[in-house]
Amino acid sequence: MSLSYKSRRRLSLLILLVGLPAYIILSITVVNWLERPSIWVELVVYVVLGLIWALPFKFIFKGVGQADPDNPDP
DSSP states (O other): OOOOHHHHHHHHHHIIIIIHHHHHHHHHHHHHHTTSOOHHHHHHHHHHHHHHTTGGGHHHHTTTTSOOTTOOOO
């Protein structure tokens, strides 16, 4: 089942406005549970967590910035 362009735009907006801030809070909480490791370990954790959040949503974000392919007007 494929999502329409409008559905993908709405879902991507919801993910960016609600999901991303929640994920940022979660990742900061994870680092705090590690009891403030060294700066290099903390950097690696943030980079890994920063890359992981986008992987499941790749199909939603792909092509959202382009013009609507269903709309015949240029």
